Amino acid sequence: xxxxxxxxxxxxxxxxxxxxxxxxxxxxxxxxxxxxxxxxxxxxxxxxxxxxxxxxxxxxxxxxxxxxxxxxxxxxxxxxxxxxxxxxxxxxxxxxxxxxxxxxxxxxxxxxxxxxxxxxxxxxxxxxxxxxxxxxxxxxxxxxxxxxxxxxxxxxxxxxxxxxxxxxxxxxxxxxxxxxxxxxxxxxxxxxxxxxxxxxxxxxxxxxxxxxxxxxxxxxxxxxxxxxxxxxxxxxxxxxxxxxxxxxxxxxxxxxx
Ligand SMILES: Nc1nc2c(ncn2[C@@H]2O[C@H](COP(=O)(O)OP(=O)(O)OP(=O)(O)O)[C@@H](O)[C@H]2O)c(=O)[nH]1
Numbered sequence: 001x002x003x004x005x006x007x008x009x010x011x012x013x014x015x016x017x018x019x020x021x022x023x024x025x026x027x028x029x030x031x032x033x034x035x036x037x038x039x040x041x042x043x044x045x046x047x048x049x050x051x052x053x054x055x056x057x058x059x060x061x062x063x064x065x066x067x068x069x070x071x072x073x074x075x076x077x078x079x080x081x082x083x084x085x086x087x088x089x090x091x092x093x094x095x096x097x098x099x100x101x102x103x104x105x106x107x108x109x110x111x112x113x114x115x116x117x118x119x120x121x122x123x124x125x126x127x128x129x130x131x132x133x134x135x136x137x138x139x140x141x142x143x144x145x146x147x148x149x150x151x152x153x154x155x156x157x158x159x160x161x162x163x164x165x166x167x168x169x170x171x172x173x174x175x176x177x178x179x180x181x182x183x184x185x186x187x188x189x190x191x192x193x194x195x196x197x198x199x200x201x202x203x204x205x206x207x208x209x210x211x212x213x214x215x216x217x218x219x220x221x222x223x224x225x226x227x228x229x230x231x232x233x234x235x236x237x238x239x240x241x242x243x244x245x246x247x248x249x250x251x252x253x254x255x256x257x
Pocket of ligand 1: 031032033034035036037038039049050051052053054055056078079080081144145146147148173174175176177
């Protein structure tokens with residue numbers, strides 16, 4: 001029960017009610033099962049939760065302190081992309097999330113060579129999606145599941161080489177074992193973004209995605225089309241339900257031992 005209450009600290013703010021002057025939007029993209037949800041939840045709550053249903057795309061928000069400034073972070077978790085091809089809805093969601101975001105986190109798992117091979121294509125998608133803009137959003141590359149050494153399939157050198165080729169920062173992390181690595185990667189991205197964006201007035205409605213009042217939009221929002229739909233509405237009920245499921249599964253395991 002306490003855990004579930006703590007989850008409410010991932011607060012959601014319709015942007016009009018957001019107390020922060022700055023809103024940072026991050027999209028997390030990668031292959032299926034690479035640990036995108038685990039990473040997002042780890043960053044936002046410090047907790048690792050092992051059991052997730054396949055993610056259809058949830059938006060998480062919370063307030064964090066960056067360089068003595070209160071910043072609202074919105075993180076869009078996107079459906080996993082498959083090498084074998086996804087339903088068009090998945091690509092629409094991913095593309096939409098890329099359009100919406102101020103920064104992109106590309107994720108692969110060190111246990112899954114296919115997820116590594118996908119990164120080049122996903123980076124291309126980011127480049128194409130932002131081709132009409134003057135600048136690319138900052139991108140970082142995360143190699144997740146570093147704790148699973150015995151089933152590693154992607155060499156440790158491959159990640160940094162790919163990141164250098166793509167011109168982005170690289171972090172090898174483990175959502176399950178090490179909070180500080182995960183926090184370090186996301187926090188650095190937020191700091192870089194916060195430096196780029198001047199503090200702005202709270203934006204209207206649900207942000208860039210649905211803004212129809214250019215006079216109140218932020219600098220980063222001005223770059224974006226008002227026609228871009230917001231990827232997917234926040235769904236805390238869904239997250240709390242998953243939390244309950246994970247907890248009751250653990251209780252069942254304990255009582256059956
Ligand atoms: N050992 C280990 N397992 C992890 C790690 N991160 C995630 N997992 C596990 O990997 C599985 C998939 O994690 P998710 O966070 O659901 O992955 P996802 O990328 O959101 O998956 P989709 O929603 O299907 O695309 C879960 O069983 C997690 O417990 C990690 O760092 N180490």
